[in-house]
Amino acid sequence: MKYTVKELLDLGEDGKFAVPAFNIYNFGSLMGIRKAALETGAPVIFQVYTRLFDTGTAKFLMPAILEVVNDLKTPAAIHLDHGRGVPEVLRAVRYGTTGVMIDASTLPFEENVAATKAVVDIAKEVGISVEGEIGHVGAASNGDECGNYTEVDMASEFVRQTGVDAIAVMVGTAHGKYKKAPVLAIDRIAGIHAATKAHLVLHGGSGVPEDQIRAAVQAGIRKVNYATDVCCAFIEGYKKLDPYSEPFDVLLSHPADDVKEYAVSRIRLLGADRYGK
Ligand SMILES: [Zn+2]
Numbered sequence: 001m002k003y004t005v006k007e008l009l010d011l012g013e014d015g016k017f018a019v020p021a022f023n024i025y026n027f028g029s030l031m032g033i034r035k036a037a038l039e040t041g042a043p044v045i046f047q048v049y050t051r052l053f054d055t056g057t058a059k060f061l062m063p064a065i066l067e068v069v070n071d072l073k074t075p076a077a078i079h080l081d082h083g084r085g086v087p088e089v090l091r092a093v094r095y096g097t098t099g100v101m102i103d104a105s106t107l108p109f110e111e112n113v114a115a116t117k118a119v120v121d122i123a124k125e126v127g128i129s130v131e132g133e134i135g136h137v138g139a140a141s142n143g144d145e146c147g148n149y150t151e152v153d154m155a156s157e158f159v160r161q162t163g164v165d166a167i168a169v170m171v172g173t174a175h176g177k178y179k180k181a182p183v184l185a186i187d188r189i190a191g192i193h194a195a196t197k198a199h200l201v202l203h204g205g206s207g208v209p210e211d212q213i214r215a216a217v218q219a220g221i222r223k224v225n226y227a228t229d230v231c232c233a234f235i236e237g238y239k240k241l242d243p244y245s246e247p248f249d250v251l252l253s254h255p256a257d258d259v260k261e262y263a264v265s266r267i268r269l270l271g272a273d274r275y276g277k
Contacts, residue, residue: 001069001070001072001073001074001075002066002069002070002076002077002078002098003043003075003077003098004077004098004099004127004128004129005045005077005079005098005099005128005129005131005165005166005223006099006129006165006166006199007075007077007129008043008045008075008076008077009129009165009166009199009222009223010199011043011075011275012043012199012222012223012272013199013222015271015274015275016217016218016271017217017270017271017272017274017275018202018216018217018221018222018223018224018270018271018272019042019043019044019045019222019223019224019270019272020042020044020045020205020223020224020226020263020266020267020270020272021044021045021047021079021081021201021223021224021225021226022044022045022047022226022230022263022266023047023048023049023081023225023226023227023230023231024046024047024048024061024065025052025230025231025234026057026061026234027061027064028234028252028253028256028259029230029234029256029259030046030061030064030065030068031253031256031259031260032230032233032234032255032256032257032258032259032262032263033046033230033259033260033263034068034072035256035257035260036259036263036264036267037072037074037076038072039260039264040264040267040268040272040273041074041273041275041276041277042074042267042272042273042275043074043075043076043077043272043275044076044077044263044267044272045076045077045078045079045099045223046068046069046076046077046078046079047078047079047080047081047225048061048062048065048078048079048080048081048092048097049081049082049227050080050081050082050084050088050092053080053088053091053092053095058092058095059095062078062095062096062097063095065078065096066078066095066096074275074276075275077098077099078096078097078098078099079097079098079099079100079101079131080092080097080099080100080101081101081225081227082101082103083100083101083103083119084102084103085102085104085115085119086118086119086122089102089119089122089123090122093122093123093126093128097128098128098129099128099129099130099131099165099166100119100123100128100129100130100131101130101131101132101133101168102115102116102119102130102131102132102133103132103133103168104116104132104133105132105133105134105135105136105137105168106136109154109158112132112133112134112158113158113162116130116132116158116162116164117161117162117163119132120162120163120164124163129165129166130164130165130166131164131165131166131167131168131201131223132158132162132164132166132167132168133167133168133169133203134150134154134155134167134169135148135149135150135151135154135155135169135170136148136170137168137169137170137173137174137175137203137204138174138175139174139175139176140174140175140176140177140178140179140182140204140207141176141177141179142174143174143179145172145174145178145182145204146172147170147174148170149169149170149171149172149188150167150169150170150171150188150192152188152191152192152195153195155167155169155192155195155196155198156192156195156196159196159198164198165198165199166198166199166200166201166222166223167192167196167198167199167201168201168202168203169188169189169192169200169201169202171184171185171186171189171192171202171216172184172185173202173203173204173205173208174204175203175204175227175228176204176228177206177207177228178207181207181208181209182204182207182208182209182212183212184208184212184215184216186212186215186216186219187219189216189219189220189221190219190220192220193219193220193221194220199222199223200220200221200222200223201221201222201223201224201225202216202221202223202224202225203225204225204228205224205225205226205229205266206226206227206228206229206230206232207228207229210269213269213270214269217270217271224266224270226263226266229262230259230262230263233255233258233259233261233262234255234258234259235255236255236258237254237255237256237257237258238255240254241254241255
């Protein structure tokens with residue numbers, strides 16, 4: 001059942017859980033996440049990188065994602081991950097996303113506000129949700145998880161000036177594979193959560209220790225992004241295949257099932273399987 005991203009995150013706020021956002025790369029990863037949603041009954045976000053729109057993949061993958069979301073009996077949303085600006089956002093809206101991220105987090109505060117507000121104005125007209133980013137979430141390969149945390153006052157001012165539904169915050173995570181387990185700023189999450197009504201988003205969820213994820217959700221994180229480990233689950237499963245053992249379609253259902261197993265474990269970790277129970 002198609003929901004906006006904000007509607008899903010509102011469910012998370014009500015039930016004190018976080019909604020997982022899984023990046024979808026191909027048909028196999030889509031089938032894996034679909035099965036995880038069916039098995040758990042949890043609300044999930046199917047998330048697509050801007051890159052997939054750049055390369056043309058999304059043109060063909062998005063109709064399949066839409067079909068899956070419409071077919072599910074449980075709440076689901078489709079979200080653009082790390083949109084660069086209005087052209088990318090419009091493209092995603094045209095293919096049916098119910099939420100978009102505008103990431104202008106490397107720009108100075110006023111420019112980030114202006115770029116994000118421009119997207120919020122468009123999104124309001126078409127009834128979809130917007131995630132901005134305040135404080136920059138960098139790359140684990142650079143050790144960026146040890147960088148500057150998002151300031152509480154700056155986050156609340158950013159939400160006030162832009163009207164965004166959700167904000168990605170820098171609280172000790174980074175994108176990609178961590179060299180050592182990250183340490184999250186749980187107090188900072190709680191501080192930002194208390195200071196703003198916008199939902200808080202944790203990027204770089206792959207590889208964060210489970211106890212820290214639980215503490216982050218308890219402190220107010222309502223969306224956790226999983227990308228790197230979705231890829232790992234699929235590729236590791238793929239490596240084990242014997243190409244002559246089964247027909248190709250049957251063969252490729254196995255790494256999709258590995259993605260499902262991974263997704264089910266993250267859904268349970270975030271408490272999203274409690275939805276409706
Ligand atoms: Zn991200």
